[in-house]
Every structure is written in structure tokens, then in C-alpha cells.
Amino acid sequence: MTLDAIRTVAVLGAGTMGNGIAHVFARSGYNVILRDVETRFLDSAIETIAKNLDREVKKGKIAEGDKPKVLSRIHTTTDMSEIARSDFVVEAVPERLDLKLSILREAGKLLRPEVILASNTSSISITTLAAGTNRPDRFVGMHFMNPVPVMILIEVIRALQTSDETFQTTMSLCERLEKKPVAVNDAPGFVSNRVLMPMINEAAFAVMEGVATAEAVDTVMRLGMNHPMGPLELADFIGLDVCVDILDVLYTGFGDSKYRACPLLRKMVAAGRLGKKSGRGFYKYER
Numbered sequence: 001m002t003l004d005a006i007r008t009v010a011v012l013g014a015g016t017m018g019n020g021i022a023h024v025f026a027r028s029g030y031n032v033i034l035r036d037v038e039t040r041f042l043d044s045a046i047e048t049i050a051k052n053l054d055r056e057v058k059k060g061k062i063a064e065g066d067k068p069k070v071l072s073r074i075h076t077t078t079d080m081s082e083i084a085r086s087d088f089v090v091e092a093v094p095e096r097l098d099l100k101l102s103i104l105r106e107a108g109k110l111l112r113p114e115v116i117l118a119s120n121t122s123s124i125s126i127t128t129l130a131a132g133t134n135r136p137d138r139f140v141g142m143h144f145m146n147p148v149p150v151m152i153l154i155e156v157i158r159a160l161q162t163s164d165e166t167f168q169t170t171m172s173l174c175e176r177l178e179k180k181p182v183a184v185n186d187a188p189g190f191v192s193n194r195v196l197m198p199m200i201n202e203a204a205f206a207v208m209e210g211v212a213t214a215e216a217v218d219t220v221m222r223l224g225m226n227h228p229m230g231p232l233e234l235a236d237f238i239g240l241d242v243c244v245d246i247l248d249v250l251y252t253g254f255g256d257s258k259y260r261a262c263p264l265l266r267k268m269v270a271a272g273r274l275g276k277k278s279g280r281g282f283y284k285y286e287r
């Protein structure tokens with residue numbers, strides 16, 4: 001599939017990432033088919049997109065008249081067969097290998113042969129996913145960052161099977177979204193989580209060992225290293241359960257004890273202190 005032939009993009013999953021991905025494609029002029037399993041998820045995605053567009057209007061990022069145009073480009077559906085007319089597909093369903101494989105197989109059967117399938121997984125092997133589809137050479141990782149409309153980076157991950165053409169088209173497509181694509185080969189955690197998660201883990205160890213409080217660790221990293229957010233505040237934002245899951249992927253993927261998840265993180269997850277989403281993690285949040 002050539003870049004210019006891509007007009008309609010299907011986004012599978014309308015959750016945190018899916019609504020952001022639909023937003024940025026529609027904002028860049030693409031028609032979007034946003035698919036989820038229930039209408040209520042789609043309604044809430046459109047509500048979120050509308051709110052985020054309002055924020056962009058306020059900030060002067062888009063003109064007021066652009067909001068209805070962007071929204072009109074997003075078609076929502078619970079019917080998977082509607083994705084048959086799409087020219088590019090981004091999968092953003094929950095992080096479960098079995099679920100992703102079954103959706104990618106179902107999508108592969110519906111799509112024209114030349115259509116590229118991309119996954120937004122944060123930790124599953126792109127090579128494994130590619131092997132489970134009917135188009136391994138037209139399969140690629142497209143790792144958007146949260147919140148998608150704001151964050152510039154996209155890690156573009158090459159599976160062992162990804163063709164040069166698929167890779168180049170995807171890189172160029174990211175630029176059309178006014179994002180910065182960075183090429184990464186498939187390896188556990190790619191680059192983002194391989195570098196970020198050990199830092200978060202080490203920060204948690206420092207708290208567990210009584211080296212400093214969470215506030216002190218975060219202050220050192222914010223004021224001393226110029227990070228906009230401390231690692232523990234960031235961990236709360238990502239979700240401590242998600243952090244532990246990703247550390248486990250690194251631990252098993254590399255077979256290296258340096259990725260062993262901090263016992264304090266596991267304990268907090270067991271207690272339901274998952275971070276911002278549960279109202280309490282390293283910090284407390286108003287709900």
C-alpha cells in the first residue's frame with residue numbers, strides 16, 4: 001500500500017489509546033472507522049475526543065470550525081465487517097496476546113491483501129503478532145504514547161518479517177500525523193519501556209529500602225534531572241499494575257534478574273493501590 005492510497009484508517013478498540021489514535025488521524029484529514037465491542041465505549045470515546053478538541057481550540061492548535069470537521073470524519077461501529085473498506089488498520093485492544101491474535105486474524109480475513117496492519121501493543125512481541133496474521137510482511141508496531149493527541153513520539157517497530165515498504169509507509173504516515181516516528185527493532189519493551197521501567201523500578205526500590213520518600217525521589221528527578229514528572233508520579237499515571245506487567249515481560253523476555261519487579265510495586269498492586277486510576281498509588285488522588 002502506498003502512502004497516498006491511504007484515505008481511510010480503521011482503529012480497533014476505542015479506549016484510552018484508540019480514541020486518541022482516531023483523534024490524530026481525523027485531525028490530519030483521514031477518514032476513521034472506530035470499532036469497539038459495545039456502543040457505550042464508542043459514545044464515551046467520541047465524548048472524550050470532542051472534549052480534547054475543545055481544549056485544542058482553546059489552545060489555538062486548531063480553528064473552532066475544525067472541530068465539527070474532525071468529528072465528522074470519525075465513523076463509529078460495533079460491526080467488524082465495516083473495516084473491510086479501510087486502507088490501514090491500527091489495533092488498540094487490551095494487552096492480551098490471545099485477544100490480539102484473534103482480532104488480528106479476524107481483521108486479516110476482511111482486509112484487502114495490500115492493507116497494512118499495525119499494533120499499538122506496549123509489550124507484546126511484534127514478531128509473534130505478525131506470525132499470527134495472514135500478512136506478516138505487512139505487519140508493524142506503531143507504539144503511540146499517552147495522551148496521543150499531545151505526545152509527539154511514535155515508536156515504529158519492525159518485526160523480523162516486516163517488509164521495507166511496510167516500514168517506510170508507516171514511518172511516512174506518522175509524519176503526516178505531525179508526529180516524530182523513531183525506528184526500533186522488535187525486542188522486549190522496545191526502547192521506551194526498556195529504559196523507562198527500570199528507572200521506575202529503581203525509584204520504587206529506593207522507597208522500599210528507606211533511601212528516601214516518594215516525594216523526595218520525584219523531586220530529585222524533577223529538579224535535578226529536569227524530568228517534567230518524577231518516576232513515581234509517572235508510575236501512578238501509567239498504573240502500577242501495568243508497570244509490573246511490563247517489568248515481567250522484560251524479566252521473562254531477557255531472562256535477566258535486573259528486570260525483577262520491586263516487591264513494593266507488587267504489594268501495592270495486591271492492595272489495589274494501582275495509582276491515579278484507583279485513587280491511590282505512591283500518591284493520593286481525588287476521585
Ligand SMILES: NC(=O)c1ccc[n+]([C@@H]2O[C@H](COP(=O)([O-])OP(=O)(O)OC[C@H]3O[C@@H](n4cnc5c(N)ncnc54)[C@H](O)[C@@H]3O)[C@@H](O)[C@H]2O)c1
Binds near residue numbers: 014041096143238
Ligand atoms: N494506556 C497507555 O498508556 C498505553 C500506552 C501505549 C500503548 N498502550 C497499548 O494500547 C493498547 C490499548 O490500551 P488502552 O490503554 O487503550 O486500553 P483500554 O482498556 O483503555 O481500551 C481497550 C478498548 O478495546 C476494546 N475492545 C476489547 N475487545 C475488542 C474487540 N474485539 N474489538 C474492538 N475493541 C475491543 C475495549 O472495549 C476497550 O474500549 C494495549 O495494547 C496497550 O498496551 C497503552
